[in-house]
Amino acid sequence: MADEPQNGDVIRVNRGLYSHYGVYVADSNHVIHYTGATGPNDFNGIVRETTLAEFLNGAEDFTICHFPERPQNIPLAYGVKGLGKILHLIRIMKMTDYHLYSGEETVRRARSRLGEGGYNLALNNCEHFAVWCKTGVKDSSQVNNILDVIAKLLG
Numbered sequence: 001m002a003d004e005p006q007n008g009d010v011i012r013v014n015r016g017l018y019s020h021y022g023v024y025v026a027d028s029n030h031v032i033h034y035t036g037a038t039g040p041n042d043f044n045g046i047v048r049e050t051t052l053a054e055f056l057n058g059a060e061d062f063t064i065c066h067f068p069e070r071p072q073n074i075p076l077a078y079g080v081k082g083l084g085k086i087l088h089l090i091r092i093m094k095m096t097d098y099h100l101y102s103g104e105e106t107v108r109r110a111r112s113r114l115g116e117g118g119y120n121l122a123l124n125n126c127e128h129f130a131v132w133c134k135t136g137v138k139d140s141s142q143v144n145n146i147l148d149v150i151a152k153l154l155g
Contacts, residue, residue: 003064008103010065010130013056018142021065021130022055023110026103031055032110032133034119034126045119047129049111067134069100099136109133 005011007026012019022033029052034045056062101109110133118124127140 005062005064006103008101008106008134010067010106010134011055011062012065013059013062015057015059019127020055020057021127023106023130023133024052025049025107025110032107032114034129045117045126047110047113047116049114065130065134067100070098097136101134101136106133 005024005026007024009024010021011024011031012021020033022031024031028049030049031052031054032047032049033055035048035050035054036044036046110129113129113133122143124138125140125143127142128138131140132138
């Protein structure tokens with residue numbers, strides 16, 4: 001671990017085929033994230049505050065995710081058609097909601113959703129949750145990458 005996490009940092013742990021995300025709470029060394037009601041191997045996810053060790057679930061390390069002050073410019077994709085163009089336009093529209101919240105605000109936003117269910121791998125997963133807490137944008141790079149591959153395959 002290169003840096004020590006600060007209050008409200010979004011952290012990521014590699015779980016092999018996917019990454020798991022949460023919001024770090026500094027004063028208690030806890031993480032707020034989508035996880036199963038009975039623990040990390042229960043896939044009926046709800047937003048819970050757990051220990052960092054439970055969030056890591058046996059992993060030795062995590063990464064702190066860094067976000068820009070302002071949204072990155074997404075250039076218009078000329079020549080992109082079909083599903084790829086639709087996905088690109090959705091990403092541009094999402095960026096209008098982008099706001100980088102302070103650590104305290106990020107934790108407050110995460111705590112406001114404690115106990116929430118409705119986990120959905122494609123539409124409402126742990127990355128969607130953590131990125132929304134930090135930026136106001138409900139987004140998942142993991143889902144976006146899969147959708148990009150599908151769009152390219154469909155041409």
